[in-house]
Amino acid sequence: MKRRFFLKNFAMMTVPTLLAVLLIGLLSMFLVYDNAKKAVNSANERALSALRESMELILSEADAQSLNYSVSPHVMLRLEDLLENGYIGKEQMDTAYMFKSFVDSSVNCKPFVHSLYIYLENEKGYFFASTVGLANSFNHYDTEWLERTGQMPITRRQWIEPREIRQNDSGRYKTPVVSVYKRLYASDKNAPIGVLVLNIREDYLNSLCRESVAYEQQSILLMNEQGEVLCQGGAAVDMEQPLQKDAFFLSDTNQASGITCVSAIPNSIVWEQAQPVAILVGQVMAAAFAMGIIAAYFATRRNARAVGAIVNLVDSAEHGEPLPDVKQDSDIYGYITQGIVRGFLERNALDKQLAEKRYRLEAMYFSFLQSQLNPHFLFNTLKNIFWKTVKLTGGANDASHMIDLLTSVLYYTLVNREQYVKIEEECTHTSKYIEIQSLRFDNAFCVEWNVEKELRECRCIKFLLQPILENSISHGLRNKENGLIRISISSSRERIFFSVCDSGAGFTAERLSEIRTRLESEDMPEESIGLYNLNKRLQLAYDSEASLSIESVPGVETVVRFSIPIRE
DSSP states (O other), X not given: OHHHHHHHHHHHHHHHHHHHHHHHHHHHHHHHHHHHHHHHHHHHHHHHHXXXXXXXXXXXXXXXXXXXXXXXXXXXXXXXXXXXXXXXXXXXXXXXXXXXHHHHHHHHTOTTEEEEEXXXXXXXXXXXXXXXEEEOTTTOSOOHHHHHHHHSOTTOOEEEEEEEEESSTTOOSEEEEEEEEEEEEOTTOSSEXXXXXXXXXXXXXXHHHHHHOOSTTOEEEEEOTTOOEEEEEESOOOTTSOXXXXXXXXXEXXXXXXXXXXXXXXXXXXXXXXXXXXXXXXXXXXXXXXXXXXXXXXXXXXXXXXXXXXXXXXXXXXXXXXXXXXXXXXXXXXXHHHHHHHHHHHHHHHHHHHHHHHHHHXXXXXXXXXXXXXXXXXXXXXXXXXXXXXHHHTSOOHHHHHHHHHHHHHHHHHTOOOSEEEHHHHHHHHXXXXXXXXXXXXXXXXXXXXXXXXXXXXXXXXXXXXXXXXHIIIIISTTOSSEEEEEEEEEETTEEEEEEEEOSOOXXXXXXXXXXXXXXXXXXXXXXXXXXXXXXXXXXXXXXGGOOEXXXXXXXXXXXXXXXXXXX
16 A cells, blocks of 8 residues: 555656656757848848859959940040050050050959959950950950850849869860959940950859858859859759758849859758757756755655655554654644644543443442442351351361451452452452462461551552452462462552562463463453453553562562552
C-alpha cells in the first residue's frame, strides 16, 4: 500500500512537471528557430541592399559618361570630326589629346572601371578607347563589343553582359569584365548615333558580392535580363538547379538597368544558427526536469512518510499495540496531522479500554455477587461442624481451630463488600490463611514479615497476597521441609512495593516464560488461575504498571513482585 501510494503520488507530481518543461522547451525551440529564420531573412535583405546600392553607384558612372557626350553638342561635333577624319591635322590631334585626358582621368579615378569605349558611326570604323585614344578594328585587340552593338535592336537603349577582354589574338591574356552598353543620341536626331561601353572589372564586382556574404554557405549573384551571371560571391551555384530549392531565396530587380540581385541561403543554416541555443535550451530542459524529478521525489517521500506514519498509527491501534511516537521533522503540517490522528486513535483506544475495563469490573462484580448467594447457610454449617468437633473431642482442637480460621477468612471474602481495605487488615486475614496452610502441612514452612508501619493505614484491593502464597505453598514448597517465605511491603516514590519470595523448587526458563505468557493472555488459562486473576485485578484497579513480575532461580528461590500507588 505504501509503495503504491508512493508511485502514484510520484507520478502525479512528475507528469505535470514533465509536461510543463516539455511545453516550455518546445515553445523555446520554436522561438529560437523562428528568430534564426528572421536572422537569415534579415541577412538576405542586408546583402541585397548593400549590393544594390553598390551597383547603383557603379551604373551611375555609365549614366554620367553618357550625359557628358550627349548633352553637349560642341563636344559631340568635335568627337564626330575626330572619328570621321582621324589624325589629319593639328586640330584633330589636340581634340584627341583632350578627349584622352578626360576619359583617362574618369577611368583611372574609379577602381571598378577597366576601360571606356566611345563609338560614333563613321565609315572608317574608328572609336575612342581609354588609355589608347583613337582606335579601330585593325589596331585594337578588343572589338567584340562592336559586333554585339550591331546585333542588338536599335530600340534597345541600354544592356549589360559579361565579356572577356583579350590582350592579344592568342587569347592567352584575358580579363573578365561586365560591359554596360548605353546608346548615344544627338540633340537633333531621334535615332542613336553611337554607343558608349563602360567595362567594369568582374573581380571588383565579385569582391562586392563576397563582402555582402553573411554565411559561408550563402550564395549571392548578379544577373542580367537574359539570366546570365554577371558576378557571384559565397558558395558556388549550380545554375542547372533552381536557387529556390531548399533555401531562403530573395531577389531584387532594377527595372532601369535590368540587373537582378539574388541571395540564397540554405535551409540548413537555420538549424546551424539555432543549434547552439537549442542545445542550451535542451540542457536547461534536462536540468529543469531532473530538478523537478528530484523535488518530486523528496516531496513524495516526505508525504509517503507522513502517510506511512499515519498508517502505522492506525495499524497499531487496530492490533492493540502501543502507538508509535510522532516525530517532528521539517514537515510541520505532516507533524500536526500525525499528532491529530494519534490523539484521535489514543482517545478511541482509551475509550475502548475504559469500556473493556468497565465490562470486566461488572463481570467480576457479578461473579462476586453470585459468590455471596446464601453465605449464612455456609457460615451456619461451619458453626455446626465446629461445635460437633468440640463435642466429640470434649474441647478445642486443631480441627476446630482450622474451622474457626476458615470461617473468618470466608467472612472476609464473602461478607465484606468493600473493594479497598487497609493493608493492615489485608495482612491480618493473610496471616489467618497462612495459619490454615501451616496446620494443613504440619508446620513444614515458616513466614517472615517485613512491613513498614507507615503503610499499614494505606488502602489496597483485597486478596493481594493470598493467591501468591497459595502458589508458593502448593507448588514451590511441596514435598520440602523447612521452607521459608519472606513477605515484604515497602514504599518508594509514591508507590507501595509488594514482594513474596519463597525458597521452593523454582521454575525453569521455559516454564517461567510459559507462565508469563499466560499472565499476559486475554483468555482465562487452565493453570495459574490465581496468579492470572490477581494480575488482571491489579491492571483493572490500578494500571499496567501494577502487573506482576516473576523471577525464579531453579532450586533456589522464586520472587513475585508488584507495586501500586499509595492511597490513604
